[in-house]
Amino acid sequence: MNQYDYIIVGSGIAGLYTALLAKGQGSVLIITKGSIDDCNTKYAQGGIAAAIGRNDSPELHFKDTIAAGDGLCDEQAVRILVNEAPDRITDLVNFGVPFDTLDGEIALTVEAAHCIPRILHAGGDATGEHIELTLSKKVGDSKIQVLEDCLATEILVEKGRVNGIKALDCHTGSIEEFGCRFLILATGGAGQLYKFTTNSDIATGDGIALAFNAGAEMVNMEFFQFHPTALRLPGVTPFLISEAVRGEGGVLRNVEGYRFMPDYTPQADLARRDIVARSILYEMKKTSSDRVFLDVTHLPPYVITTRFPHIYRFCLDRGLDITKGLIPVAPAAHYMMGGINTNNWGETNITGLFAAGETACTGVHGANRLASNSLLEAVVFSKRIVKRTVKETEAPRTSHGKEVRHSLGQRRVPEIVSAPSLFALQQLHWDKVGIIRNKESLTQAADILAAWQKSLPQPADRPSYELSNLILTGRLVTEAALLREESRGAHFRSDFPYRLPQWQHHIIWVK
Numbered sequence: 001m002n003q004y005d006y007i008i009v010g011s012g013i014a015g016l017y018t019a020l021l022a023k024g025q026g027s028v029l030i031i032t033k034g035s036i037d038d039c040n041t042k043y044a045q046g047g048i049a050a051a052i053g054r055n056d057s058p059e060l061h062f063k064d065t066i067a068a069g070d071g072l073c074d075e076q077a078v079r080i081l082v083n084e085a086p087d088r089i090t091d092l093v094n095f096g097v098p099f100d101t102l103d104g105e106i107a108l109t110v111e112a113a114h115c116i117p118r119i120l121h122a123g124g125d126a127t128g129e130h131i132e133l134t135l136s137k138k139v140g141d142s143k144i145q146v147l148e149d150c151l152a153t154e155i156l157v158e159k160g161r162v163n164g165i166k167a168l169d170c171h172t173g174s175i176e177e178f179g180c181r182f183l184i185l186a187t188g189g190a191g192q193l194y195k196f197t198t199n200s201d202i203a204t205g206d207g208i209a210l211a212f213n214a215g216a217e218m219v220n221m222e223f224f225q226f227h228p229t230a231l232r233l234p235g236v237t238p239f240l241i242s243e244a245v246r247g248e249g250g251v252l253r254n255v256e257g258y259r260f261m262p263d264y265t266p267q268a269d270l271a272r273r274d275i276v277a278r279s280i281l282y283e284m285k286k287t288s289s290d291r292v293f294l295d296v297t298h299l300p301p302y303v304i305t306t307r308f309p310h311i312y313r314f315c316l317d318r319g320l321d322i323t324k325g326l327i328p329v330a331p332a333a334h335y336m337m338g339g340i341n342t343n344n345w346g347e348t349n350i351t352g353l354f355a356a357g358e359t360a361c362t363g364v365h366g367a368n369r370l371a372s373n374s375l376l377e378a379v380v381f382s383k384r385i386v387k388r389t390v391k392e393t394e395a396p397r398t399s400h401g402k403e404v405r406h407s408l409g410q411r412r413v414p415e416i417v418s419a420p421s422l423f424a425l426q427q428l429h430w431d432k433v434g435i436i437r438n439k440e441s442l443t444q445a446a447d448i449l450a451a452w453q454k455s456l457p458q459p460a461d462r463p464s465y466e467l468s469n470l471i472l473t474g475r476l477v478t479e480a481a482l483l484r485e486e487s488r489g490a491h492f493r494s495d496f497p498y499r500l501p502q503w504q505h506h507i508i509w510v511k
């Protein structure tokens with residue numbers, strides 16, 4: 001078995017950035033299930049948040065993050081996030097990320113629920129692509145070993161300590177073992193749980209399943225963020241229309257042309273994502289339509305073509321000139337706030353096992369993520385992971401606050417249940433575990449998911465491993481949503497529509 005100091009699973013921002021930092025500390029192997037640039041990072045549009053503007057401060061960034069998190073942020077983790085943000089931006093600039101500038105200074109824009117312009121962007125609306133390509137080139141130049149088309153399938157643990165990983169060679173179908181001192185899961189999110197999602201195909205909750213099966217804790221799984229505005233064109237997979245479009249003055253209208261957001265909240269089109277997503281859903285129901293419209297036709301065309309060249313081109317290629325016509329949009333699953341429970345050094349409860357990026361739950365997002373905080377979280381906590389592996393500094397904080405632990409139990413097997421498939425799973429989540437949930441819909445979903453999990457044969461290839469991982473991740477999301485009998489952040493229960501003080505705690509899952 002080949003031995004490494006660090007094995008990193010995943011090659012998005014969290015995996016690549018960790019690898020670049022770890023390289024100076026020992027041998028590094030990156031395992032990634034597709035090609036190096038297959039990830040969600042590449043699709044990030046809006047940008048990365050950091051309090052670097054003249055009138056901004058970490059304190060203001062802290063306040064906005066805490067407000068978005070709706071009572072469940074880990075304040076210590078948020079302090080770390082906002083205080084370390086400017087230094088991590090400097091690192092990215094030094095790596096060569098070409099952030100857009102204005103008059104010689106990094107340009108900043110505003111996004112929903114940020115009180116001030118603090119979002120850095122690159123290539124207008126192609127921030128993620130620039131970050132991903134810059135970091136992957138750097139990894140290539142640094143001669144870090146990368147195994148592509150290699151899917152991690154099982155974490156090897158001995159006497160409570162990680163000692164390696166099993167992985168499937170997607171070309172030959174053989175399983176290989178790799179040994180390591182430190183294993184970092186940077187496997188991204190699980191948007192593929194849902195029929196409509198902005199996520200790429202890789203977002204199948206693999207890190208959640210790997211870590212859970214190895215005995216790690218999962219937390220905040222009921223909080224899944226739905227982005228309000230994904231393109232809804234027949235035959236086109238949902239494509240994100242960045243929040244920054246509303247930040248620059250875009251407004252939402254229903255199919256009758258009526259501007260509805262001011263009826264729902266004084267923040268109107270710039271309200272929190274969950275509020276905008278639910279308002280859109282209500283309007284779609286009211287008007288019996290599967291979409292609303294985003295209107296930017298009142299903005300000068302050069303603003304659209306220079307600030308959002310990627311969105312403009314994507315729509316134009318599909319016959320829609322957004323400088324002249326309305327953009328059909330609807331909500332889509334976007335970001336997993338919950339994940340592998342980590343402390344403020346990215347450590348899990350298993351010695352030697354770390355998690356970074358979207359698969360981790362560091363506690364910074366609470367019940368709802370503030371726009372553009374996830375790329376930032378990935379770099380801030382990846383840096384701390386590598387620091388921690390080099391030197392045990394201060395004792396880590398071990399909890400995000402009040403917690404209640406649960407295990408997945410048995411469930412009633414429904415009389416008729418279809419065979420598990422990706423299509424059926426995505427439809428089930430969209431219909432029953434979506435933007436608005438209730439006890440009945442969640443119970444139905446939980447029963448079906450448990451039956452599917454029981455009936456699955458041993459996975460043998462990438463699609464069957466991914467389906468199995470999604471079903472387990474879906475069970476954790478659904479069971480947590482069923483337990484939480486209140487509405488908070490991105491989790492909205494029509495049968496418990498208010499936030500309740502007795503639910504001011506985190507739900508943790510252990511095997």
Ligand SMILES: Cc1cc2nc3c(=O)[nH]c(=O)nc-3n(C[C@H](O)[C@H](O)[C@H](O)COP(=O)(O)OP(=O)(O)OC[C@H]3O[C@@H](n4cnc5c(N)ncnc54)[C@H](O)[C@@H]3O)c2cc1C
Pocket residue numbers: 009010011012013014015031032033034036037038039040041042043044045046047048049127128150151152153186187188189198199200202203206207240334335356357358359371372373374375376378
């Ligand atoms: C359309 C879109 C727009 C977004 N816009 C923004 C934004 O403007 N600002 C912001 O802050 N955030 C944004 N986000 C969120 C942000 O992009 C992600 O949270 C972040 O990029 C996640 O980075 P990551 O490194 O954790 O995961 P990813 O970039 O998703 O990378 C995960 C990697 O893990 C690999 N992998 C997964 N499972 C396995 C396995 N079993 N074995 C081997 N490899 C595996 C994948 O192939 C991939 O390489 C956006 C997300 C989307 C989808």
